[in-house]
Amino acid sequence: MCKARYVPWQFTFHFIAIYAKHTRADRSQLWTQLSDCIDDNRPLLLAGDFNVISSISEHRGNALPDVNCIFDFSNFITDNSLIDLATIGSLYTWHGIRNTGAVWKRLDRFLMNPPLRDYFTEVRINVLARTSSDHSPILQSGTNNTLSCPKQFRFQTMWTSHPDFINVVRLNWNQQADGGGMRALAFKIKRLKRCLRIWNRDTFGNVFDRIRVLESSVAEAENTFDDDPSPGSRESLHKLQADLLQALKQEEMFWKQKARVKWLKEGDSNTRFFHAVVKDRHQRQRISAIKSGTGELLTTQPAIQTEEVSFFSGLFSAEDCPGMEALLQCLPVGVLDSDKAALSLPVTREEVKEAVWKLDPDSAAGPDGFSGAFFRHCWDIIKDDLYMATLDFFAGVPVPRAMASAQIVLIPKKLNLDTFADYRPICLFTFVSKVFTRIIASRLSTILPKIISREQAGFLQAEAFKIMFYWLLNCYNI
Incomplete structure (x- = not known):
């Protein structure tokens, strides 16, 4: 050594x-x-x-x-x-x-x-x-150069542990909004985002700095209690210890959310483990070198970005399929009028709530930064606006751009990555779009067996169903 x-x-x-x-x-x-x-x-x-x-x-x-x-x-x-x-x-x-x-x-x-x-x-x-x-x-x-880019808003689950969080959300949410339905919901989400940014900076604060200050305060309080074991010094010590435990729990919630380790249940503090998972993921997801279609090794960010756009633009380009109309005429029609009527029934509040609770609250958030954890924790505040937005969607109202937007993320398929063919692109939708999709999925689940043959249905399970429904949502928006 x-x-x-x-x-x-x-x-x-x-x-x-x-x-x-x-x-x-x-x-x-x-x-x-x-x-x-x-x-x-x-x-x-x-x-x-x-x-x-x-x-x-x-x-x-x-x-x-x-x-x-x-x-x-x-x-x-x-x-x-x-x-x-x-x-x-x-x-x-x-x-x-x-x-x-x-x-x-x-x-x-x-x-x-x-x-x-x-x-x-x-x-x-x-x-x-x-x-x-x-x-x-x-x-x-x-x-060891830090990339300079705008910091995107992300709802932090640890905010829900603050006693003032619900009141802050309620006061901001209940203010007058422009329009109604999806437009009002998009407006309130955007306004709340600005409010939470300020509240996090001025009130909630930096949890890591707070832990360092509290650890020093607890050490001083312990020395004070050792010198003077009075009821007053004991009470001060216990209060500081409780504040420190809460701050440590918030830190663990922060790293757990960033790590998104779904198989790990509640247990001892795993802050160090979550931190290591996040660091490892960041290193693996950073594309520092890639081979072009001609085999050239690209190492600069502009060249990598140009190759990425070129590769996926070609991969997802539409191709003409002549003769499809004649083939479609041969397919049997398995959807009855009663099935069409069932799909067109008015959406109920129970359907909306069921859709929210069926979705993973800890899954990656979309462009608006709000995950399912926010919608569950603040359900009593936002449920009416979400229901009215859902009615808007099923009535055919155009989806606002802020709500229909999505982010494309590249997930490595294997350990050694040579070209962009070794990455799997996934699309991160807003949670509201996922709610709409979930309701469509629940309604279509009883009809799909009638229009998909047994030979085709073998692979349409679990994640494949989700992919199909996201495609349906995009077609609906178009």
Whole structure:
């Protein structure tokens, strides 16, 4: 282990060069020695030839890899909270010939701990071309530049724990609004957004600063109580402790919302875990390099943005399908007049509430920044306006632009990303649009079996249903 320092950034970290041996026993001893050297608090980088893969996906060829060796190495990475970032270029860093034929493996890599990863805004690991060696050189580069962009409003679930939150929402919401139905709802949401921004800055405040102040105040109160255990000092101590516990709970709610870990239920404070999940997601979702359609590696943001627009514009361009009219005439009509009447029934308040409660309150918010948690928590305040907006929608009133807008987000399909074909685009709608869609979905659920054959219905389950209904909503808006 050596201590390194990058002078231009005044950044110091520890570095360990690795050249692992070929036997499992020797490598197991190495994993134990490295675990003893790893400190959670100081930045650490490990790099070199680990002589083992961490998963089956890092192996290609007829020779069978040793599963026990993979298990040992994977546990070493997990137990020490090390981060194994994806590479740009080839997945494999070693190529050789065995009795069973050619073999490719990822034996060389960089591993870093969270303190080192958190220092960088983005990290790239490039696998370069092999020359005379059977190993590919790997190059790690990183930046710590903060991207400057407008900060988007996001409703924070931790706000609901403040005693004044409901009153602030009620006073702002009940003010006069322009128009009615969807227009009034969009106007009130926009006005409330401005109000909550000011309230968060002036009243709720920065929860992280509040925790630091309260921790210092609690320590002083404990010393005061030790010197003078009077009822007054005990009461002051207990009040400060209660305020600190509430602030810590708000901090946990903040990180839990940003992490969006759906499988984790209530339990002990998981602030550190949520923070690590958010950091890891930000690193994986940042597109710092991509290959163009011609195979050129793009590393600048303008070039990446141009390639992104070009790729997805071509992917989602409409194509003419001649002869479809004749085919459509052969399809049987399975929708009865009674089914059409059921679809056209007036929407009830119960339908609207059921739709709100069926949607995930913690799912990612749309462009307006309000998630389902807001609509549930403030239901008694906003329910009438949401119901009138729903009636507007089903009456065919044009949807306001603020309510019909959406954001496109790219989700990685795999670990090693080469082109934009390795990303899956998803669309984030406003929660109000999701409510409209949910009501349509509930009504169509009884009719779809009549118009979709059994051969087609096998894949129209769960998420596929949602995709179909979002498409229907877009067609309705058009």
